[in-house]
Amino acid sequence: MNTNGQKMKVPFGGYVLILAVMASVILQQPELVTGQARVPAMFVLGDSLVDSGNNNFLQSVARANYLPYGIDLNFRPTGRFSNGLTFVDLLAQLLGLPSPPAFADPTTTGNRILQGVNHASAAAGILDESGYHYGARFTLSQQMVNLETTLSQLRTMMSPQNFTDYLARSLVVLVFGSNDYINNYLLPNLYSSSFRYRPADFANLLLSQYARQLLTLYSLGLRKIFIPGVAPLGCIPNQRATGAGPPGRCVDSVNQILGTFNEGLKSLVDQLNQRSPGAIFVYGNTYSAIGDILNNPAAYGFSVVDRACCGIGRNQGQITCLPMQNPCPNRSQYVFWDAFHPTQTANSILARRAFYGPPSDAYPVNVQQMTLLR
Ligand SMILES: *[C@@H]1O[C@H](CO)[C@@H](O)[C@H](O)[C@H]1NC(C)=O
Ligand SMILES: *[C@@H]1O[C@H](CO)[C@@H](O)[C@H](O)[C@H]1NC(C)=O
Numbered sequence: 209m210n211t212n213g214q215k216m217k218v219p220f221g222g223y224v225l226i227l228a229v230m231a232s233v234i235l236q237q238p239e240l241v242t243g244q245a246r247v248p249a250m251f252v253l254g255d256s257l258v259d260s261g262n263n264n265f266l267q268s269v270a271r272a273n274y275l276p277y278g279i280d281l282n283f284r285p286t287g288r289f290s291n292g293l294t295f296v297d298l299l300a301q302l303l304g305l306p307s308p309p310a311f312a313d314p315t316t317t318g319n320r321i322l323q324g325v326n327h328a329s330a331a332a333g334i335l336d337e338s339g340y341h342y343g344a345r346f347t348l349s350q351q352m353v354n355l356e357t358t359l360s361q362l363r364t365m366m367s368p369q370n371f372t373d374y375l376a377r378s379l380v381v382l383v384f385g386s387n388d389y390i391n392n393y394l395l396p397n398l399y400s401s402s403f404r405y406r407p408a409d410f411a412n413l414l415l416s417q418y419a420r421q422l423l424t425l426y427s428l429g430l431r432k433i434f435i436p437g438v439a440p441l442g443c444i445p446n447q448r449a450t451g452a453g454p455p456g457r458c459v460d461s462v463n464q465i466l467g468t469f470n471e472g473l474k475s476l477v478d479q480l481n482q483r484s485p486g487a488i489f490v491y492g493n494t495y496s497a498i499g500d501i502l503n504n505p506a507a508y509g510f511s512v513v514d515r516a517c518c519g520i521g522r523n524q525g526q527i528t529c530l531p532m533q534n535p536c537p538n539r540s541q542y543v544f545w546d547a548f549h550p551t552q553t554a555n556s557i558l559a560r561r562a563f564y565g566p567p568s569d570a571y572p573v574n575v576q577q578m579t580l581l582r
Pocket of ligand 2: 540
């Protein structure tokens with residue numbers, strides 16, 4: 209089933225830098241082997257790309273608590289929207305930290321929160337309305353409230369001076385924006401935003417909300433904040449399956465619509481760094497990292513870029529991966545696990561580029577450099 213068009217280059221607009229040589233250098237960096245964490249904790253806010261099980265505790269149809277999700281985590285479905293680990297799990301490994309536990313899990317208390325907590329929730333957007341048709345979710349604003357709950361528990365666990373230092377040295381990762389497009393702007397039958405805003409105005413709306421929350425993180429005392437942009441969503445199996453693009457190609461119009469969001473997020477990072485003494489905000493260029501993978505799949509061992517490993521219909525992207533469905537046998541050959549989400553292999557490339565990459569991957573510095581500042 210996966211022999212057609214595997215070697216096809218996938219052009220999708222002018223954003224993508226072809227960085228195959230550099231990428232292979234990054235991939236050869238040694239693993240961090242020591243148990244000594246580079247930061248005391250990692251706090252995660254985001255959507256299904258980084259949810260580690262919060263939606264298991266919510267009335268939502270956006271859940272991944274069944275096999276074959278987790279097939280490569282010893283057949284253990286955890287609520288992660290992946291065959292294995294997510295981007296933040298793999299970033300935690302590079303930092304020498306355990307995967308931050310899910311906020312909504314009742315066992316996430318006491319000493320278990322000391323090295324960070326994951327507040328991410330599938331279907332969440334920057335806008336409260338995004339993703340509402342999936343049911344309950346922790347939106348960005350609710351995740352900020354939940355983060356404050358986490359931090360007030362932590363405050364009771366150390367001295368005021370230690371707490372200040374702990375917050376300043378901890379890493380915050382925010383992964384948002386995809387649902388504001390996929391599950392809002394690009395669904396005109398359910399959401400009116402595309403009638404009310406042109407693409408650039410919608411991006412500005414998202415960025416002004418995002419900026420407000422990022423400044424709140426600073427006012428809470430957090431100082432290291434990593435914010436990946438949005439991937440080329442026109443290339444995910446779900447968007448290819450709409451038939452809006454030519455066969456075998458990404459939907460360029462979708463990638464153009466979200467281009468201004470990514471550009472704006474990068475300039476926002478510059479502005480935040482100028483007005484936030486002692487803090488470092490970093491933009492993660494997910495768009496070019498995924499674009500590079502899609503344009504040079506063989507350089508990473510991928511052979512299938514246009515179909516999900518688990519899913520149904522056109523591009524295995526019309527219906528997402530169902531309970532007990534048989535996925536593709538070799539997940540490391542696929543960029544996309546289901547209609548919306550990358551495989552663990554693709555996530556590990558994103559994590560390594562965020563951690564070790566040059567400014568074209570992580571701007572103005574990479575995550576490793578963030579941890580060494582101050
Ligand atoms: C504060 O940090 C120091 C150095 O790590 C540690 O020895 C001390 O026990 C901490 N105090 C509290 C109250 O957490
Ligand atoms: C799975 O795919 C990867 C990447 O192409 C390859 O290196 C590996 O040998 C494959 N494994 C099996 C069992 O076919």
